[in-house]
Amino acid sequence: SQQGEEDPQALSIQEGENATMNCSYKTSINNLQWYRQNSGRGLVHLILIRSNEREKHSGRLRVTLDTSKKSSSLLITASRAADTASYFCATPDKLIFGTGTRLQVFP
Amino acid sequence: GAVVSQHPSWVICKSGTSVKIECRSLDFQATTMFWYRQFPKQSLMLMATSNEGSKATYEQGVEKDKFLINHASLTLSTLTVTSAHPEDSSFYICSAHGQTEENIQYFGAGTRLSVL
Secondary structure: OOOEEEEOOEEEEEOOOOEEEEEEEOOOOOEEEEEEEOOOOOEEEEEEEEOOOOEEEEOOEEEEEEOOOOEEEEEEOOOOHHHOEEEEEEOOOOOOEOOOEEEEEEO | OOOEEEEOOEEEEOOOOOEEEEEEEOOOOOOEEEEEEEOOOOOEEEEEEEEOOOOOEEOOOOOOOOEEEEEEEOOEEEEEEOOOOHHHOEEEEEEEEOOOOOOOEEEOOOEEEEEO
């Protein structure tokens, strides 16, 4: 079974809006990672949040982690058409990825 | 950042033939590499863990005789799909650990395999 599960599975927004994706996981973790995948390409690491962190920022990305709920969220602010991609969360344990959120940003 | 090169990016082959996919870490040594398979609009499914100098560790349900993995050097792992059939058509992606303890993965660009 998947270690990470993202929701929503698909999200469509207009440029300039914020996009929020959620991830739930099943076991204890040392860190949780978010990746992005453009269609037909490999994954690119976006941001990592450690288990002792509650929030982390990187540019337009904001990640939160709630270890008590075993959940994380990724917020992309002021989205751009170029943010259109699939986003995955993953835990380092056996690198099992969730099903991903497909984000479409319309210009 | 660390770079992983995967080749070829796209291959079409006839049913029954074998296809080799290469995964190279360009600017770092990778004792461990990973091979994934991805179906359209699906997540990545870990197929196997490739260990330099030793046998690969396959995930449950993955045929090791079908998907041969060789990790002969610290910078190269290969996946050979033997006697490919149309159901093997998929997107295959490799990755390697970076040099930190946090297990950040650096991915190749993927190989799209189409078996006719």
